[in-house]
Amino acid sequence: MLYNIFIDPFMQMAAAPDLLVQALWEGLVSGVLYALIALGFVLIFKASGVFNFAQGIMVVFAALTLVGLHEKGVPAWLAVLLTLGVMLILAISVERVVLRPLVNQPDIILFMATFGLTYVLIGLGEIIFGGEPKQMITEELFLPRGVIELNILGGRVLLQKIDIAAAVIASLMIVALALFFQYTRIGRALRAVADSHKAALSVGISLNQIWVIVWFAAGLVALITGIMWGARSDVSFALQTIALKALPVLILGGFTSVPGAIVGGLIIGLGEKIAEFYWGPLVGGGIENWIAYVIALGFLMVRPQGLFGDKIIERI
Template sequence: MDILYRIFIDPFVQMGGAPDLLVQTLWEGLVGGVLYALIALGFVLIFKASGVFNFAQGIMMVFAALTLVGLTEKGVPAPLALLLTIGVMYLLAVAVERFVLRPLVNQPDIMLFMATFGLTYVLIGVGELIFGGNPKKMPTDALFLPSGAIDLKILGGLVSLQKLDIAAAVIASVMVAGLAIFFQRTRIGRALRAVADDHQAALSVGISLNQIWIIVWFTAGVVALATGIMWGARSDVSFALQVISLKALPVLILGGFTSVPGAIVGGLIIGVGEKLGEFYWGPLIGGGIESWLAYAIALAFLLFRPQGLFGEKIIERI
Protein backbone atom coordinates (compact mmCIF):
# COMPACT_ATOMS: atom_id res chain seq x y z
CA MET A 1 0.00 0.00 0.00
CA ASP A 2 2.81 2.32 0.88
CA ILE A 3 4.39 1.97 -2.50
CA LEU A 4 1.09 2.64 -4.25
CA TYR A 5 0.65 5.73 -2.11
CA ARG A 6 4.09 6.94 -3.04
CA ILE A 7 3.51 6.39 -6.73
CA PHE A 8 -0.04 7.62 -7.16
CA ILE A 9 -0.75 10.10 -4.37
CA ASP A 10 2.40 11.51 -2.86
CA PRO A 11 3.74 13.25 -6.00
CA PHE A 12 0.45 15.07 -6.46
CA VAL A 13 0.41 16.08 -2.80
CA GLN A 14 3.89 17.50 -3.34
CA MET A 15 2.71 19.36 -6.44
CA GLY A 16 -0.23 20.84 -4.58
CA GLY A 17 1.90 21.66 -1.57
CA ALA A 18 4.49 23.69 -3.46
CA PRO A 19 2.89 25.14 -6.60
CA ASP A 20 5.85 27.44 -7.24
CA LEU A 21 8.11 24.42 -7.51
CA LEU A 22 5.64 22.82 -9.89
CA VAL A 23 5.60 25.94 -12.07
CA GLN A 24 9.39 26.06 -12.06
CA THR A 25 9.59 22.41 -13.11
CA LEU A 26 6.98 22.93 -15.79
CA TRP A 27 8.85 25.94 -17.14
CA GLU A 28 12.14 24.09 -17.30
CA GLY A 29 10.38 21.21 -19.00
CA LEU A 30 8.84 23.54 -21.55
CA VAL A 31 12.15 25.20 -22.36
CA GLY A 32 13.88 21.84 -22.69
CA GLY A 33 10.97 20.74 -24.85
CA VAL A 34 11.34 23.73 -27.17
CA LEU A 35 14.95 22.85 -27.77
CA TYR A 36 14.15 19.18 -28.35
CA ALA A 37 11.48 20.34 -30.76
CA LEU A 38 14.07 22.38 -32.66
CA ILE A 39 16.32 19.37 -33.15
CA ALA A 40 13.32 17.25 -34.11
CA LEU A 41 12.36 19.97 -36.59
CA GLY A 42 15.66 19.49 -38.41
CA PHE A 43 14.97 15.75 -38.63
CA VAL A 44 11.44 16.31 -39.90
CA LEU A 45 12.49 18.77 -42.60
CA ILE A 46 14.96 16.33 -44.10
CA PHE A 47 12.75 13.29 -43.66
CA LYS A 48 9.84 14.98 -45.38
CA ALA A 49 11.77 16.14 -48.40
CA SER A 50 14.22 13.33 -49.00
CA GLY A 51 12.92 10.40 -46.99
CA VAL A 52 16.27 10.23 -45.24
CA PHE A 53 16.28 9.59 -41.55
CA ASN A 54 19.12 11.97 -40.83
CA PHE A 55 20.98 10.69 -37.84
CA ALA A 56 23.63 13.35 -38.40
CA GLN A 57 21.29 16.16 -37.31
CA GLY A 58 22.72 16.10 -33.78
CA ILE A 59 26.28 16.30 -34.96
CA MET A 60 25.37 18.99 -37.49
CA MET A 61 24.15 21.04 -34.54
CA VAL A 62 27.44 20.56 -32.69
CA PHE A 63 29.44 21.18 -35.84
CA ALA A 64 27.61 24.44 -36.55
CA ALA A 65 28.01 25.66 -32.99
CA LEU A 66 31.69 24.69 -32.97
CA THR A 67 32.34 26.50 -36.24
CA LEU A 68 30.73 29.62 -34.85
CA VAL A 69 32.64 29.51 -31.59
CA GLY A 70 35.87 28.56 -33.30
CA LEU A 71 35.58 31.53 -35.66
CA THR A 72 34.83 34.00 -32.88
CA GLU A 73 37.79 32.66 -30.90
CA LYS A 74 39.97 33.39 -33.92
CA GLY A 75 38.89 37.03 -33.57
CA VAL A 76 36.20 37.19 -36.22
CA PRO A 77 33.39 39.53 -35.13
CA ALA A 78 30.32 37.61 -34.05
CA PRO A 79 27.87 38.73 -36.77
CA LEU A 80 30.40 37.96 -39.49
CA ALA A 81 31.15 34.61 -37.86
CA LEU A 82 27.44 33.86 -37.92
CA LEU A 83 27.29 34.57 -41.64
CA LEU A 84 30.40 32.51 -42.29
CA THR A 85 28.93 29.61 -40.32
CA ILE A 86 25.79 29.77 -42.40
CA GLY A 87 28.06 29.62 -45.44
CA VAL A 88 29.78 26.54 -44.03
CA MET A 89 26.41 24.88 -43.49
CA TYR A 90 25.55 25.62 -47.12
CA LEU A 91 28.79 24.01 -48.29
CA LEU A 92 28.03 21.04 -46.09
CA ALA A 93 24.59 20.72 -47.67
CA VAL A 94 26.11 20.82 -51.17
CA ALA A 95 28.73 18.23 -50.23
CA VAL A 96 26.18 15.91 -48.66
CA GLU A 97 23.95 16.14 -51.70
CA ARG A 98 26.80 15.56 -54.12
CA PHE A 99 28.68 12.78 -52.34
CA VAL A 100 26.04 11.01 -50.29
CA LEU A 101 22.51 11.53 -51.53
CA ARG A 102 23.05 11.58 -55.27
CA PRO A 103 24.92 8.26 -55.52
CA LEU A 104 22.51 6.63 -53.11
CA VAL A 105 19.29 7.70 -54.70
CA ASN A 106 16.62 4.99 -54.79
CA GLN A 107 18.39 2.81 -52.21
CA PRO A 108 16.43 1.33 -49.31
CA ASP A 109 15.86 3.68 -46.38
CA ILE A 110 18.19 1.80 -44.09
CA MET A 111 21.12 2.39 -46.44
CA LEU A 112 20.54 6.12 -46.38
CA PHE A 113 20.17 5.95 -42.62
CA MET A 114 23.53 4.20 -42.44
CA ALA A 115 25.05 6.77 -44.75
CA THR A 116 24.09 9.54 -42.33
CA PHE A 117 25.92 7.50 -39.71
CA GLY A 118 29.04 7.57 -41.81
CA LEU A 119 28.48 11.29 -42.13
CA THR A 120 28.26 11.57 -38.34
CA TYR A 121 31.64 9.88 -37.98
CA VAL A 122 33.23 12.09 -40.60
CA LEU A 123 31.85 15.24 -39.00
CA ILE A 124 32.98 14.21 -35.52
CA GLY A 125 36.45 13.46 -36.81
CA VAL A 126 36.77 16.63 -38.88
CA GLY A 127 35.32 18.79 -36.10
CA GLU A 128 37.75 17.42 -33.55
CA LEU A 129 40.67 17.73 -35.94
CA ILE A 130 39.94 21.39 -36.58
CA PHE A 131 38.54 22.63 -33.30
CA GLY A 132 39.93 20.14 -30.79
CA GLY A 133 37.93 18.15 -28.29
CA ASN A 134 37.85 20.69 -25.45
CA PRO A 135 34.54 22.28 -24.46
CA LYS A 136 34.22 25.87 -25.61
CA LYS A 137 32.18 28.79 -24.35
CA MET A 138 29.46 30.26 -26.51
CA PRO A 139 30.00 34.05 -26.75
CA THR A 140 26.44 34.92 -25.73
CA ASP A 141 27.07 38.64 -25.24
CA ALA A 142 28.54 39.12 -28.69
CA LEU A 143 25.51 37.41 -30.19
CA PHE A 144 23.18 39.79 -28.33
CA LEU A 145 21.69 37.02 -26.23
CA PRO A 146 20.44 38.18 -22.82
CA SER A 147 21.72 36.66 -19.62
CA GLY A 148 20.53 36.72 -16.05
CA ALA A 149 17.14 35.76 -14.71
CA ILE A 150 13.73 37.22 -14.02
CA ASP A 151 12.32 36.31 -10.63
CA LEU A 152 8.56 36.13 -10.45
CA LYS A 153 6.77 36.17 -7.13
CA ILE A 154 3.73 34.02 -7.69
CA LEU A 155 1.83 31.32 -5.85
CA GLY A 156 3.53 32.19 -2.60
CA GLY A 157 6.99 31.36 -3.86
CA LEU A 158 9.73 32.41 -6.20
CA VAL A 159 9.89 31.23 -9.80
CA SER A 160 13.04 32.15 -11.65
CA LEU A 161 13.01 32.34 -15.45
CA GLN A 162 16.34 32.53 -17.25
CA LYS A 163 16.26 35.33 -19.81
CA LEU A 164 18.21 33.09 -22.12
CA ASP A 165 15.45 30.50 -22.01
CA ILE A 166 12.86 33.12 -22.86
CA ALA A 167 15.01 34.21 -25.79
CA ALA A 168 15.30 30.58 -26.88
CA ALA A 169 11.54 30.16 -26.81
CA VAL A 170 11.04 33.38 -28.79
CA ILE A 171 13.66 32.51 -31.39
CA ALA A 172 12.23 29.02 -31.75
CA SER A 173 8.72 30.38 -32.28
CA VAL A 174 9.94 32.91 -34.83
CA MET A 175 11.85 30.23 -36.67
CA VAL A 176 8.93 27.83 -36.75
CA ALA A 177 6.63 30.60 -37.99
CA GLY A 178 9.19 31.56 -40.62
CA LEU A 179 9.51 27.98 -41.79
CA ALA A 180 5.74 27.60 -41.92
CA ILE A 181 5.46 30.69 -44.15
CA PHE A 182 8.39 29.52 -46.25
CA PHE A 183 6.74 26.14 -46.78
CA GLN A 184 3.23 27.45 -47.43
CA ARG A 185 3.73 30.71 -49.32
CA THR A 186 6.88 30.58 -51.42
CA ARG A 187 7.64 28.93 -54.72
CA ILE A 188 10.49 26.89 -53.25
CA GLY A 189 8.29 25.89 -50.35
CA ARG A 190 5.70 24.53 -52.74
CA ALA A 191 8.40 22.62 -54.59
CA LEU A 192 9.60 21.19 -51.29
CA ARG A 193 6.14 19.98 -50.45
CA ALA A 194 5.80 18.47 -53.89
CA VAL A 195 9.04 16.54 -53.46
CA ALA A 196 7.91 15.40 -50.04
CA ASP A 197 4.68 14.05 -51.53
CA ASP A 198 6.15 12.13 -54.42
CA HIS A 199 9.68 12.24 -55.82
CA GLN A 200 8.80 11.04 -59.30
CA ALA A 201 5.78 13.27 -59.73
CA ALA A 202 7.87 16.23 -58.62
CA LEU A 203 10.56 15.32 -61.14
CA SER A 204 8.02 15.05 -63.91
CA VAL A 205 6.77 18.60 -63.41
CA GLY A 206 10.29 19.91 -63.66
CA ILE A 207 11.43 20.26 -60.07
CA SER A 208 15.13 19.58 -59.66
CA LEU A 209 15.54 17.05 -56.87
CA ASN A 210 19.19 17.90 -56.42
CA GLN A 211 18.50 21.56 -55.83
CA ILE A 212 15.66 20.80 -53.47
CA TRP A 213 17.84 18.48 -51.43
CA ILE A 214 20.52 21.13 -51.12
CA ILE A 215 17.92 23.63 -49.95
CA VAL A 216 16.45 21.22 -47.45
CA TRP A 217 19.78 20.20 -45.98
CA PHE A 218 20.80 23.83 -45.84
CA THR A 219 17.59 24.75 -44.02
CA ALA A 220 18.16 21.89 -41.61
CA GLY A 221 21.71 23.16 -41.17
CA VAL A 222 20.47 26.63 -40.27
CA VAL A 223 17.99 25.14 -37.81
CA ALA A 224 20.88 23.11 -36.42
CA LEU A 225 22.92 26.28 -36.04
CA ALA A 226 20.14 28.03 -34.11
CA THR A 227 19.69 24.99 -31.90
CA GLY A 228 23.42 24.74 -31.40
CA ILE A 229 23.64 28.37 -30.28
CA MET A 230 20.83 27.84 -27.78
CA TRP A 231 22.17 24.63 -26.31
CA GLY A 232 25.69 25.98 -26.43
CA ALA A 233 24.65 29.02 -24.45
CA ARG A 234 23.05 26.85 -21.77
CA SER A 235 26.03 24.54 -21.43
CA ASP A 236 29.42 24.59 -23.12
CA VAL A 237 29.89 23.62 -26.74
CA SER A 238 31.44 20.20 -27.05
CA PHE A 239 30.78 16.90 -28.74
CA ALA A 240 28.93 15.75 -25.64
CA LEU A 241 26.04 17.92 -26.86
CA GLN A 242 25.47 15.36 -29.55
CA VAL A 243 23.85 13.12 -26.95
CA ILE A 244 20.99 15.59 -26.79
CA SER A 245 20.03 14.68 -30.30
CA LEU A 246 19.26 11.19 -29.04
CA LYS A 247 16.73 12.83 -26.77
CA ALA A 248 15.05 14.30 -29.80
CA LEU A 249 14.34 10.88 -31.28
CA PRO A 250 11.43 10.04 -28.95
CA VAL A 251 10.06 13.46 -29.81
CA LEU A 252 10.09 12.38 -33.42
CA ILE A 253 8.26 9.12 -32.94
CA LEU A 254 5.80 10.81 -30.65
CA GLY A 255 4.98 13.56 -33.11
CA GLY A 256 5.35 11.56 -36.28
CA PHE A 257 8.29 11.72 -38.69
CA THR A 258 6.52 13.86 -41.23
CA SER A 259 4.80 16.46 -39.13
CA VAL A 260 6.20 19.87 -38.17
CA PRO A 261 3.46 20.59 -35.61
CA GLY A 262 4.06 17.06 -34.33
CA ALA A 263 7.71 17.85 -33.68
CA ILE A 264 6.75 20.90 -31.63
CA VAL A 265 3.91 19.34 -29.64
CA GLY A 266 5.95 16.18 -29.17
CA GLY A 267 8.92 18.20 -27.97
CA LEU A 268 6.82 19.99 -25.39
CA ILE A 269 5.18 16.78 -24.15
CA ILE A 270 8.53 15.01 -23.85
CA GLY A 271 10.25 18.00 -22.23
CA VAL A 272 7.56 18.50 -19.61
CA GLY A 273 6.95 14.79 -19.02
CA GLU A 274 10.64 14.15 -18.57
CA LYS A 275 11.15 16.93 -16.03
CA LEU A 276 8.01 16.10 -14.05
CA GLY A 277 8.84 12.40 -14.05
CA GLU A 278 12.40 12.97 -12.96
CA PHE A 279 11.45 15.44 -10.26
CA TYR A 280 8.44 13.73 -8.71
CA TRP A 281 8.77 10.05 -9.53
CA GLY A 282 12.50 9.69 -10.18
CA PRO A 283 13.59 9.49 -6.52
CA LEU A 284 11.31 6.47 -6.03
CA ILE A 285 13.43 4.26 -8.26
CA GLY A 286 16.86 5.70 -7.77
CA GLY A 287 16.90 8.77 -10.02
CA GLY A 288 18.56 9.33 -13.36
CA ILE A 289 15.48 8.07 -15.16
CA GLU A 290 15.65 11.01 -17.57
CA SER A 291 17.76 8.89 -19.90
CA TRP A 292 14.91 6.53 -20.81
CA LEU A 293 11.73 8.14 -19.53
CA ALA A 294 11.26 10.05 -22.79
CA TYR A 295 11.37 6.78 -24.70
CA ALA A 296 8.89 5.17 -22.34
CA ILE A 297 6.48 8.09 -22.80
CA ALA A 298 6.84 7.95 -26.57
CA LEU A 299 6.40 4.20 -26.61
CA ALA A 300 3.22 4.45 -24.56
CA PHE A 301 1.76 6.90 -27.10
CA LEU A 302 2.97 4.79 -29.99
CA LEU A 303 1.12 1.69 -28.87
CA PHE A 304 -2.11 3.58 -29.46
CA ARG A 305 -1.05 5.57 -32.52
CA PRO A 306 1.65 3.65 -34.41
CA GLN A 307 2.29 6.57 -36.78
CA GLY A 308 2.80 9.13 -34.02
CA LEU A 309 0.38 11.82 -32.90
CA PHE A 310 0.35 13.80 -36.14
CA GLY A 311 1.87 11.37 -38.60
CA GLU A 312 0.09 10.41 -41.76
CA LYS A 313 -2.07 7.35 -41.32
CA ILE A 314 -0.17 4.28 -42.43
CA ILE A 315 -2.13 2.52 -45.11
CA GLU A 316 -0.72 -0.81 -46.20
CA ARG A 317 -1.55 -2.53 -49.42
CA ILE A 318 -0.47 -5.81 -50.84
Protein backbone atom coordinates in the same frame (compact mmCIF):
# COMPACT_ATOMS: atom_id res chain seq x y z
CA MET B 1 3.64 2.41 -2.58
CA LEU B 2 0.38 3.23 -4.36
CA TYR B 3 0.12 6.36 -2.24
CA ASN B 4 3.65 7.40 -3.33
CA ILE B 5 2.78 6.91 -6.98
CA PHE B 6 -0.77 8.19 -7.24
CA ILE B 7 -1.30 10.62 -4.38
CA ASP B 8 1.94 12.04 -3.03
CA PRO B 9 3.20 13.69 -6.24
CA PHE B 10 -0.05 15.60 -6.58
CA MET B 11 0.06 16.59 -2.93
CA GLN B 12 3.55 17.96 -3.57
CA MET B 13 2.26 19.92 -6.56
CA ALA B 14 -0.48 21.48 -4.45
CA ALA B 15 1.84 22.14 -1.51
CA ALA B 16 4.52 23.92 -3.54
CA PRO B 17 2.90 25.38 -6.67
CA ASP B 18 5.96 27.57 -7.29
CA LEU B 19 8.07 24.45 -7.85
CA LEU B 20 5.39 23.06 -10.15
CA VAL B 21 5.50 26.25 -12.21
CA GLN B 22 9.30 26.10 -12.23
CA ALA B 23 9.23 22.47 -13.40
CA LEU B 24 6.70 23.36 -16.10
CA TRP B 25 8.87 26.24 -17.24
CA GLU B 26 11.97 24.01 -17.42
CA GLY B 27 9.93 21.48 -19.38
CA LEU B 28 8.59 24.12 -21.72
CA VAL B 29 12.04 25.50 -22.53
CA SER B 30 13.47 22.01 -23.08
CA GLY B 31 10.40 21.08 -25.09
CA VAL B 32 10.75 24.01 -27.48
CA LEU B 33 14.42 23.17 -27.99
CA TYR B 34 13.61 19.48 -28.56
CA ALA B 35 10.99 20.56 -31.08
CA LEU B 36 13.63 22.60 -32.88
CA ILE B 37 16.00 19.64 -33.07
CA ALA B 38 13.18 17.36 -34.21
CA LEU B 39 12.30 19.84 -36.93
CA GLY B 40 15.76 19.39 -38.42
CA PHE B 41 15.11 15.66 -38.70
CA VAL B 42 11.57 16.11 -40.06
CA LEU B 43 12.62 18.48 -42.86
CA ILE B 44 15.21 16.05 -44.20
CA PHE B 45 12.99 13.04 -43.74
CA LYS B 46 10.15 14.70 -45.64
CA ALA B 47 12.37 15.66 -48.55
CA SER B 48 14.47 12.56 -48.94
CA GLY B 49 13.00 9.84 -46.72
CA VAL B 50 16.31 9.77 -44.85
CA PHE B 51 16.59 9.66 -41.08
CA ASN B 52 19.55 11.99 -40.73
CA PHE B 53 21.73 10.45 -38.06
CA ALA B 54 24.20 13.32 -38.58
CA GLN B 55 21.82 15.97 -37.18
CA GLY B 56 23.50 15.81 -33.75
CA ILE B 57 27.00 16.34 -35.06
CA MET B 58 25.70 19.12 -37.30
CA VAL B 59 24.66 20.93 -34.08
CA VAL B 60 28.20 20.55 -32.72
CA PHE B 61 29.84 21.44 -36.03
CA ALA B 62 27.78 24.61 -36.47
CA ALA B 63 28.38 25.78 -32.88
CA LEU B 64 32.11 24.99 -33.05
CA THR B 65 32.44 26.83 -36.36
CA LEU B 66 30.76 29.90 -34.88
CA VAL B 67 32.88 29.94 -31.72
CA GLY B 68 36.03 28.90 -33.58
CA LEU B 69 35.69 31.75 -36.09
CA HIS B 70 35.12 34.23 -33.29
CA GLU B 71 38.24 32.94 -31.50
CA LYS B 72 40.17 33.73 -34.68
CA GLY B 73 39.07 37.35 -34.34
CA VAL B 74 36.04 37.37 -36.62
CA PRO B 75 33.28 39.65 -35.24
CA ALA B 76 30.28 37.75 -33.88
CA TRP B 77 27.77 38.87 -36.56
CA LEU B 78 30.20 38.01 -39.34
CA ALA B 79 30.97 34.69 -37.68
CA VAL B 80 27.23 33.87 -37.75
CA LEU B 81 27.06 34.69 -41.47
CA LEU B 82 30.20 32.72 -42.24
CA THR B 83 28.88 29.77 -40.23
CA LEU B 84 25.71 29.86 -42.29
CA GLY B 85 27.95 29.85 -45.37
CA VAL B 86 29.76 26.78 -44.04
CA MET B 87 26.43 25.05 -43.44
CA LEU B 88 25.39 25.89 -47.02
CA ILE B 89 28.63 24.41 -48.35
CA LEU B 90 27.97 21.35 -46.22
CA ALA B 91 24.44 21.06 -47.63
CA ILE B 92 25.72 21.30 -51.21
CA SER B 93 28.48 18.79 -50.49
CA VAL B 94 26.06 16.33 -48.93
CA GLU B 95 23.76 16.60 -51.94
CA ARG B 96 26.62 16.16 -54.44
CA VAL B 97 28.71 13.56 -52.65
CA VAL B 98 26.21 11.58 -50.60
CA LEU B 99 22.65 11.94 -51.88
CA ARG B 100 23.03 12.27 -55.64
CA PRO B 101 25.08 9.09 -56.13
CA LEU B 102 22.66 7.19 -53.90
CA VAL B 103 19.40 8.20 -55.61
CA ASN B 104 16.96 5.27 -55.84
CA GLN B 105 18.94 3.25 -53.34
CA PRO B 106 16.98 1.72 -50.43
CA ASP B 107 16.36 4.05 -47.47
CA ILE B 108 18.63 2.00 -45.24
CA ILE B 109 21.58 2.78 -47.55
CA LEU B 110 20.92 6.49 -47.22
CA PHE B 111 20.55 6.11 -43.47
CA MET B 112 23.90 4.36 -43.29
CA ALA B 113 25.38 7.14 -45.42
CA THR B 114 24.36 9.65 -42.73
CA PHE B 115 26.18 7.45 -40.20
CA GLY B 116 29.29 7.85 -42.33
CA LEU B 117 28.67 11.56 -42.58
CA THR B 118 28.51 11.75 -38.76
CA TYR B 119 31.97 10.29 -38.35
CA VAL B 120 33.41 12.41 -41.15
CA LEU B 121 32.10 15.53 -39.42
CA ILE B 122 33.38 14.36 -36.01
CA GLY B 123 36.84 13.83 -37.48
CA LEU B 124 36.76 17.09 -39.40
CA GLY B 125 35.56 18.99 -36.33
CA GLU B 126 38.27 17.51 -34.13
CA ILE B 127 40.99 18.23 -36.68
CA ILE B 128 39.90 21.83 -37.16
CA PHE B 129 38.73 22.80 -33.68
CA GLY B 130 40.30 20.21 -31.34
CA GLY B 131 38.48 18.34 -28.61
CA GLU B 132 38.57 21.05 -25.97
CA PRO B 133 35.28 22.58 -24.84
CA LYS B 134 34.60 26.16 -25.77
CA GLN B 135 32.38 28.85 -24.29
CA MET B 136 29.44 30.06 -26.37
CA ILE B 137 29.74 33.73 -27.29
CA THR B 138 26.46 34.68 -25.64
CA GLU B 139 27.34 38.29 -24.84
CA GLU B 140 28.71 38.98 -28.32
CA LEU B 141 25.47 37.63 -29.80
CA PHE B 142 23.52 39.99 -27.51
CA LEU B 143 21.86 37.09 -25.76
CA PRO B 144 20.64 38.21 -22.34
CA ARG B 145 22.14 37.02 -19.07
CA GLY B 146 20.81 37.05 -15.56
CA VAL B 147 17.62 35.96 -13.95
CA ILE B 148 14.08 37.24 -13.46
CA GLU B 149 12.88 36.29 -10.01
CA LEU B 150 9.13 36.11 -9.59
CA ASN B 151 7.81 35.93 -6.04
CA ILE B 152 4.57 34.14 -6.72
CA LEU B 153 2.46 31.29 -5.37
CA GLY B 154 4.04 31.49 -1.96
CA GLY B 155 7.51 30.91 -3.30
CA ARG B 156 9.81 32.02 -6.05
CA VAL B 157 10.06 31.14 -9.69
CA LEU B 158 13.37 31.80 -11.42
CA LEU B 159 13.28 32.55 -15.11
CA GLN B 160 16.67 32.69 -16.74
CA LYS B 161 16.79 35.37 -19.40
CA ILE B 162 18.79 33.05 -21.66
CA ASP B 163 16.02 30.45 -21.35
CA ILE B 164 13.39 33.03 -22.25
CA ALA B 165 15.47 34.06 -25.26
CA ALA B 166 15.93 30.39 -26.22
CA ALA B 167 12.20 29.72 -26.03
CA VAL B 168 11.35 32.85 -28.03
CA ILE B 169 14.02 32.36 -30.71
CA ALA B 170 13.27 28.66 -31.09
CA SER B 171 9.53 29.36 -31.32
CA LEU B 172 10.07 32.07 -33.96
CA MET B 173 12.35 29.76 -35.87
CA ILE B 174 9.82 26.94 -35.79
CA VAL B 175 7.00 29.23 -36.92
CA ALA B 176 9.12 30.75 -39.70
CA LEU B 177 10.19 27.34 -41.00
CA ALA B 178 6.66 25.96 -40.75
CA LEU B 179 5.26 28.94 -42.69
CA PHE B 180 8.06 28.80 -45.23
CA PHE B 181 7.51 25.16 -46.02
CA GLN B 182 3.72 25.50 -45.87
CA TYR B 183 3.07 28.54 -48.00
CA THR B 184 5.99 29.21 -50.34
CA ARG B 185 6.69 27.69 -53.74
CA ILE B 186 9.69 25.86 -52.34
CA GLY B 187 7.54 24.55 -49.50
CA ARG B 188 4.98 23.19 -51.95
CA ALA B 189 7.81 21.63 -53.95
CA LEU B 190 9.13 20.03 -50.77
CA ARG B 191 5.74 18.53 -50.03
CA ALA B 192 5.52 17.26 -53.60
CA VAL B 193 8.93 15.62 -53.22
CA ALA B 194 7.85 14.14 -49.91
CA ASP B 195 4.78 12.59 -51.55
CA SER B 196 6.57 11.14 -54.55
CA HIS B 197 10.02 11.75 -55.99
CA LYS B 198 8.94 10.57 -59.44
CA ALA B 199 5.80 12.71 -59.57
CA ALA B 200 7.77 15.73 -58.39
CA LEU B 201 10.41 15.17 -61.08
CA SER B 202 7.71 14.82 -63.74
CA VAL B 203 6.39 18.32 -63.01
CA GLY B 204 9.85 19.83 -63.22
CA ILE B 205 10.83 20.06 -59.55
CA SER B 206 14.55 19.76 -59.06
CA LEU B 207 15.19 17.12 -56.44
CA ASN B 208 18.79 18.25 -56.06
CA GLN B 209 17.76 21.82 -55.37
CA ILE B 210 15.19 20.76 -52.78
CA TRP B 211 17.73 18.55 -51.03
CA VAL B 212 20.22 21.40 -50.79
CA ILE B 213 17.51 23.67 -49.38
CA VAL B 214 16.35 21.24 -46.71
CA TRP B 215 19.87 20.29 -45.69
CA PHE B 216 20.69 23.98 -45.40
CA ALA B 217 17.52 24.53 -43.34
CA ALA B 218 18.59 21.64 -41.12
CA GLY B 219 22.01 23.31 -40.84
CA LEU B 220 20.33 26.57 -39.80
CA VAL B 221 18.31 24.69 -37.18
CA ALA B 222 21.55 23.03 -36.02
CA LEU B 223 23.22 26.41 -35.59
CA ILE B 224 20.37 27.85 -33.51
CA THR B 225 20.24 24.67 -31.42
CA GLY B 226 23.99 24.77 -30.93
CA ILE B 227 23.90 28.39 -29.77
CA MET B 228 21.06 27.78 -27.32
CA TRP B 229 22.33 24.51 -25.81
CA GLY B 230 25.90 25.80 -25.93
CA ALA B 231 24.86 28.82 -23.87
CA ARG B 232 23.23 26.53 -21.28
CA SER B 233 26.35 24.36 -20.97
CA ASP B 234 29.43 24.58 -23.17
CA VAL B 235 30.27 23.84 -26.78
CA SER B 236 31.78 20.41 -26.91
CA PHE B 237 31.30 17.12 -28.72
CA ALA B 238 29.01 16.03 -25.89
CA LEU B 239 26.36 18.29 -27.45
CA GLN B 240 25.66 15.70 -30.12
CA THR B 241 23.91 13.52 -27.55
CA ILE B 242 21.31 16.25 -27.15
CA ALA B 243 20.10 15.44 -30.66
CA LEU B 244 19.12 11.97 -29.45
CA LYS B 245 16.43 13.70 -27.43
CA ALA B 246 14.65 14.22 -30.72
CA LEU B 247 14.07 10.47 -31.15
CA PRO B 248 11.16 10.13 -28.70
CA VAL B 249 9.81 13.41 -30.08
CA LEU B 250 9.81 11.93 -33.59
CA ILE B 251 8.28 8.67 -32.41
CA LEU B 252 5.56 10.69 -30.76
CA GLY B 253 5.01 13.36 -33.37
CA GLY B 254 5.67 11.36 -36.52
CA PHE B 255 8.67 11.61 -38.83
CA THR B 256 6.86 13.64 -41.46
CA SER B 257 4.90 16.18 -39.47
CA VAL B 258 6.06 19.70 -38.62
CA PRO B 259 3.20 20.25 -36.12
CA GLY B 260 4.02 16.77 -34.75
CA ALA B 261 7.59 17.84 -34.04
CA ILE B 262 6.35 20.92 -32.20
CA VAL B 263 3.64 19.24 -30.13
CA GLY B 264 5.81 16.16 -29.60
CA GLY B 265 8.69 18.31 -28.38
CA LEU B 266 6.50 20.05 -25.86
CA ILE B 267 4.93 16.83 -24.58
CA ILE B 268 8.30 15.15 -24.17
CA GLY B 269 9.93 18.22 -22.60
CA LEU B 270 7.15 18.77 -20.09
CA GLY B 271 6.58 15.06 -19.49
CA GLU B 272 10.18 14.18 -18.70
CA LYS B 273 10.76 17.13 -16.37
CA ILE B 274 7.56 16.56 -14.42
CA ALA B 275 8.18 12.80 -14.27
CA GLU B 276 11.78 13.24 -13.10
CA PHE B 277 10.86 15.84 -10.53
CA TYR B 278 7.83 14.17 -8.95
CA TRP B 279 8.20 10.46 -9.69
CA GLY B 280 12.00 10.18 -10.14
CA PRO B 281 12.81 10.02 -6.40
CA LEU B 282 10.67 6.85 -6.10
CA VAL B 283 13.24 4.91 -8.10
CA GLY B 284 16.38 6.78 -7.09
CA GLY B 285 16.19 9.47 -9.79
CA GLY B 286 17.72 9.58 -13.25
CA ILE B 287 14.53 8.51 -15.06
CA GLU B 288 14.49 11.53 -17.38
CA ASN B 289 16.57 9.77 -19.98
CA TRP B 290 14.24 6.85 -20.57
CA ILE B 291 10.86 8.17 -19.43
CA ALA B 292 10.66 10.15 -22.70
CA TYR B 293 10.61 6.85 -24.58
CA VAL B 294 7.94 5.45 -22.28
CA ILE B 295 5.76 8.48 -23.00
CA ALA B 296 6.40 8.13 -26.74
CA LEU B 297 5.70 4.39 -26.74
CA GLY B 298 2.51 4.99 -24.76
CA PHE B 299 1.30 7.28 -27.54
CA LEU B 300 2.49 4.84 -30.17
CA MET B 301 0.22 2.13 -28.83
CA VAL B 302 -2.73 4.37 -29.59
CA ARG B 303 -1.43 6.01 -32.79
CA PRO B 304 1.30 3.88 -34.44
CA GLN B 305 2.00 6.57 -37.05
CA GLY B 306 2.61 9.18 -34.38
CA LEU B 307 0.38 12.07 -33.35
CA PHE B 308 0.36 13.79 -36.71
CA GLY B 309 2.19 11.31 -38.90
CA ASP B 310 0.74 10.12 -42.18
CA LYS B 311 -1.24 6.94 -41.97
CA ILE B 312 0.55 4.34 -44.08
CA ILE B 313 -1.84 2.46 -46.34
CA GLU B 314 -0.29 -0.14 -48.57
CA ARG B 315 -2.07 -2.16 -51.22
CA ILE B 316 -1.46 -5.86 -50.96
